[in-house]
Amino acid sequence: xxxxxxxxxxxxxxxxxxxxxxxxxxxxxxxxxxxxxxxxxxxxxxxxxxxxxxxxxxxxxxxxxxxxxxxxxxxxxxxxxxxxxxxxxxxxxxxxxxxxxxxxxxxxxxxxxxxxxxxxxxxxxxxxxxxxxxxxxxxxxxxxxxxxxxxxxxxxxxxxxxxxxxxxxxxxxxxxxxxxxxxxxxxxxxxxxxxxxxxxxxxxxxxxxxxxxxxxxxxxxxxxxxxxxxxxxxxxxxxxxxxxxxxxxxxxxxxxxxxxxxxxxxxxxxxxxxxxxxxxxxxxxxxxxxxxxxxxx
Amino acid sequence: xxxxxxxxxxxxxxxxxxxxxxxxxxxxxxxxxxxxxxxxxxxxxxxxxxxxxxxxxxxxxxxxxxxxxxxxxxxxxxxxxxxxxxxxxxxxxxxxxxxxxxxxxxxxxxxxxxxxxxxxxxxxxxxxxxxxxxxxxxxxxxxxxxxxxxxxxxxxxxxxxxxxxxxxxxxxxxxxxxxxxxxxxxxxxxxxxxxxxxxxxxxxxxxxxxxxxxxxxxxxxxxxxxxxxxxxxxxxxxxxxxxxxxxxxxxxxxxxxxxxxxxxxxxxxxxxxxxxxx
Numbered sequence: 001x002x003x004x005x006x007x008x009x010x011x012x013x014x015x016x017x018x019x020x021x022x023x024x025x026x027x028x029x030x031x032x033x034x035x036x037x038x039x040x041x042x043x044x045x046x047x048x049x050x051x052x053x054x055x056x057x058x059x060x061x062x063x064x065x066x067x068x069x070x071x072x073x074x075x076x077x078x079x080x081x082x083x084x085x086x087x088x089x090x091x092x093x094x095x096x097x098x099x100x101x102x103x104x105x106x107x108x109x110x111x112x113x114x115x116x117x118x119x120x121x122x123x124x125x126x127x128x129x130x131x132x133x134x135x136x137x138x139x140x141x142x143x144x145x146x147x148x149x150x151x152x153x154x155x156x157x158x159x160x161x162x163x164x165x166x167x168x169x170x171x172x173x174x175x176x177x178x179x180x181x182x183x184x185x186x187x188x189x190x191x192x193x194x195x196x197x198x199x200x201x202x203x204x205x206x207x208x209x210x211x212x213x214x215x216x217x218x219x220x221x222x223x224x225x226x227x228x229x230x231x232x233x234x235x236x237x238x239x240x241x242x243x244x245x246x247x248x249x250x251x252x253x254x255x256x257x258x259x260x261x262x263x264x265x266x267x268x269x270x271x272x273x274x275x276x277x278x279x280x281x282x283x284x285x286x287x288x289x290x291x292x293x294x295x296x297x
Numbered sequence: 298x299x300x301x302x303x304x305x306x307x308x309x310x311x312x313x314x315x316x317x318x319x320x321x322x323x324x325x326x327x328x329x330x331x332x333x334x335x336x337x338x339x340x341x342x343x344x345x346x347x348x349x350x351x352x353x354x355x356x357x358x359x360x361x362x363x364x365x366x367x368x369x370x371x372x373x374x375x376x377x378x379x380x381x382x383x384x385x386x387x388x389x390x391x392x393x394x395x396x397x398x399x400x401x402x403x404x405x406x407x408x409x410x411x412x413x414x415x416x417x418x419x420x421x422x423x424x425x426x427x428x429x430x431x432x433x434x435x436x437x438x439x440x441x442x443x444x445x446x447x448x449x450x451x452x453x454x455x456x457x458x459x460x461x462x463x464x465x466x467x468x469x470x471x472x473x474x475x476x477x478x479x480x481x482x483x484x485x486x487x488x489x490x491x492x493x494x495x496x497x498x499x500x501x502x503x504x505x506x507x508x509x510x511x512x513x514x515x516x517x518x519x520x521x522x523x524x525x526x527x528x529x530x531x532x533x534x535x536x537x538x539x540x541x542x543x544x545x546x547x548x549x550x551x552x553x554x555x556x557x558x559x560x561x562x563x564x565x566x567x568x569x570x571x572x573x574x575x
């Protein structure tokens with residue numbers, strides 16, 4: 001057994017897992033607040049990464065300026081998307097809303113290919129050192145950044161939902177929209193806010209992955225990877241999404257280890273989360289933290 | 298002369314501009330079902346006004362028409378007007394109505410069950426941006442001391458405590474008018490007394506105007522200054538609380554509208570049933 005490789009993979013798994021967790025949180029946020037299953041979540045990463053790449057390479061902005069501009073853009077983008085596409089669909093059958101988000105996903109994938117081409121484009125180097133060594137393990141600097149940012153986002157979510165009044169209003173809306181209205185909360189605003197936060201947070205993940213692997217259409221695969229994570233955690237639990245993300249991250253890296261050491265199939269890293277997904281749906285369809293009565297779509 | 302002006306406020310609902318004025322409104326659900334047919338009422342500032350009537354008379358609908366919550370139930374005010382402090386409020390968004398100072402305590406308490414007591418109270422202050430929220434939470438704990446000890450989720454509170462929390466949450470918004478829908482629902486007689494005592498106290502201490510919908514008419518008229526009786530979407534009778542309490546028709550109405558015999562039969566039956574179960 002190759003222990004160093006194993007540890008390395010577990011560490012990679014945890015780091016990627018926090019990213020899945022962050023994307024999962026933003027997916028759950030939209031689902032909880034506005035009951036929309038967003039199949040275009042991966043495209044938020046894609047758009048975020050491409051916009052940031054475009055700002056950094058075409059406009060030669062310093063990283064932090066480009067990054068912040070990207071976040072501002074994605075916030076507006078999320079609001080516009082909600083108001084233009086999803087608000088008119090309020091009250092329509094669930095299947096129509098799902099079709100709309102799948103349509104959005106296809107549309108934005110194609111749009112990004114049309115605007116930026118089909119090839120992966122590397123981000124300009126951001127850190128002086130590509131890798132650092134921690135306890136004898138090699139860690140990409142960008143992953144450390146990713147870990148830091150993910151933890152900050154998670155802490156931000158925790159603060160937002162327990163201490164800020166808009167977070168409380170969002171929870172109240174998720175609980176009962178009429179109750180939220182009776183307290184003076186504007187439900188359409190909460191919907192728009194949830195999409196804005198979701199788009200922005202996903203874009204952070206998109207930029208981080210882009211910095212590591214380059215901006216490419218492969219980023220939207222994260223939107224698919226989010227499903228095992230959130231279903232494992234429970235579709236309507238934010239804590240569950242984080243845990244689910246971590247588990248899926250570690251799982252796929254362990255699967256890779258298994259693959260590399262013994263199986264030599266060469267594809268376990270891609271498929272393992274979905275084997276897990278099927279197992280979860282069989283054994284515990286509501287996930288670890290999900291409420292039992294969630295709507296099945 | 299000065300003394301005459303300073304005389305106790307007139308309980309008459311016919312002062313110049315009442316706080317709330319509902320003029321001849323019609324409410325339609327789902328575009329076809331006519332629930333309120335020409336309802337009018339006035340709530341003077343600083344008073345408690347009771348709205349009585351049988352199940353399905355349209356009492357809750359009236360409150361929802363005022364608070365704007367009708368819209369989330371496919372209801373609509375199709376005729377007439379609702380004025381608050383002289384300005385029309387029918388047709389504006391429910392969250393804007395809360396901002397203007399009308400707060401509805403909905404039937405069945407409707408507290409957010411998966412939040413703590415404190416979070417529910419803070420949520421009540423959603424429309425406020427001043428720095429006195431903390432102080433008002435202490436004020437609410439002053440009225441409802443037992444809420445202070447409840448640190449768990451609000452969903453695990455007893456019915457009485459949930460009602461207190463619902464009222465406390467309304468206070469957090471510092472409203473001018475509270476629309477209270479059946480605060481006695483599901484509470485033991487002792488708790489009903491306690492809750493009504495506090496409602497009266499709030500009205501006296503804080504000067505909050507209250508429009509009270511109640512099945513427990515006797516209790517409601519005991520704290521109200523004026524009352525309206527509704528039937529099939531209209532006001533059929535109104536008068537001061539004392540006049541209504543003494544009115545023969547109203548007495549009959551309390552008794553279920555079929556005379557004393559049936560009432561006693563009902564009471565006897567439920568009494569026996571309760572006794573057996575206890």
